[in-house]
Amino acid sequence: MSRHKLSRKVQTVLGTIDAGDMGITLTHEHLLCDTSYRFVEPKIDSQKELANARIKIENLDWIKRNQNSCLDNLSLLNEESAISELHHYKKKGGGTVVDVGNIGLSRNPEGLARISRATGINIIMGAGYYVGTSHPPELASKTEDQITDEIVRDITIGVGDTGIKAGILGEIGCSYPLKDTEVKVLGAVARAQKITGISVNIHPGQSQTSPIEIIEFLSDNGGDINRTVMSHVGNRHGNDIDLTLELAENGCYIEYDRFGQSQNPIKLPNKLMYGLSDWERIGCIKHLIDRGFLDQILISHDVFNKTDLRQYGGFGYDHILTTVILLMRMQCITDEQIHTILEKNPGRMLQFT
Template sequence: MPGTLRTVRGDIDPAEMGATLPHEHVFGAVDMYWDPGEDPRASRDPDSSPTLENLWHWRENPCTNRGNLHMGDEKDAIDELSVLPDLGVGTLVNLSPIGMGRNAAGLRYVSEVTGVHIVAGSTYYVAASWPDERRSMTEDAMVAEIVEDITVGMEGTDVRAGIVGEVGLSWPIDPLEERALAASVRAHRQTGAALSIHNPYYVPGADTLLEIGRRIAGLGADMSRVIMGHCDGFSRDPRFLDVVGELGCYVELDLFGYPSGYEPEVDFVYPSDELRVETILGLIKAGLADRLLLSHDICFKTSRQKFGGNGYGYIHRVIVPWLKRKGADDDALEQILVRNAQTVLPLAAV
């Protein structure tokens, strides 16, 4: 049986969770993706925000304007999350890793004001984001930091994390990421917290997902408590359903609302929401609804409603009615949107 859910306001009974968004960012900074190039329109100010006149440029070039990669305003966070209770969403997981602007005290404040339960993540992101001082950290030191975040508090506060994630993996996996992954699995086992993985979404073929999953299992993770994030692109592979069944973990389609555009840096075309809907229907038909989670991974200002994006309510406003029209029944949707998170996210006995 699942234990309690560890939120930034304290532990709660999973029955209080409501629907859950398991992969989001309330606060965060992803400067490793900033690339202004030679674009004369690019803003280099991390505190900048789009205006009506330049919003088209920010949306077309999400990583060109540095301010788009910084989400730190508490009022904006409150305004954006306030739409969720009316949609039946009671819980959100903030997967901003260590050192990337997660703002422990701010998360608790936003949760108190909005009434939305927030689960905070603790781990390390892709190697490209690591400052020099972290590169010399030992695996043991990483384990200790993650465990302290979950059992004592983050950033010198008593606000505790409740999940190990999102563990950043590139492709091929960098040796630094290998170290962080091993540390994250150990922390997951020591604390009973679920483990959430940032997969290299841009790599074609479900075989990559299978290889990473087997590596995580080989490190000793409880695969029934592992969430494999960013599976949207992998779902194009006809073998995706077979891989999901073999891994025994949760898979997450978590890029809902992203423009179906081209990312030249990694030669990747984002899947359409139509493909995601068809993938969900396929998983339901295959009897795998109990392995699926859905989210938006909002980490750009332009993904928020204030700046013309779809915001945190998009799945429940648009995708759920779409799925119902395509034949998904209420029980399957309750499984995907509510019960799966109630099973995987609460702390397990250790």
């Protein structure tokens, strides 16, 4: 489909739809993914057997405190499990999920299509590459032109021979500082965005300055900042609302996408920062609304471990609808503003230009 025909449409794994048909939308999730590249071997001998253990009630507490040290926890590959989890989201009124898994996260177009058919949930699939530590070895020898062509093909023709097309560029993984392959990918992303009119979702590096530096890089390379989503803002800026306001003033979408996640410490250069609670995230959102940035706010959960799922004691994909909305109302965020954040903003962001 040409860019002209895609204009104002949203591209799902089952075809294009109108933005008005999306309904409530989670803009940053993972339904099927594998993050085993993050695995860290337990250092205590008595715990090493837990690395290959299946998650069960007896070891759940340890795994939640050592999420990257259990291979089973790092694997979301069961389609039936994803279908079951999504039914809770649909029952609460959910309509669309953006799966931002791409190359490096075991993207599965056909699996996502089967899940979409089974649940009736619109699923939008990501394109591009995740962080450098997950990059395939062959990426190092590819040119920026080759990466651009590959990304554009995933959007306009489909991934491989599946015919299933991506509907967002992301989540594009960035380290801090950027790795050489990540710089090439970011350059290709800016070019692919100009060619296709697609939106971009960025996973910033572990630094408070990484988000603004990436925005500046994309802008310098011709990217459309008004159609760029900065993920994990709460996990990079914390409660430093001045940093977030500076980012918002550049015109990008501000995504608070860790709702329901635990407050484990986050290691930043020369700093150990605690993740925000849901209440604190909402406080930041209220501040952005009061400063005039309502139309740039997106929210999600970023489910990517088994322990995030309901069946393993997590909050699942429906936590925002069952709990967070109530907390938003308690902080004087109106139903109209909630509607804008959950429906209008995602629809505008995901439309091709």
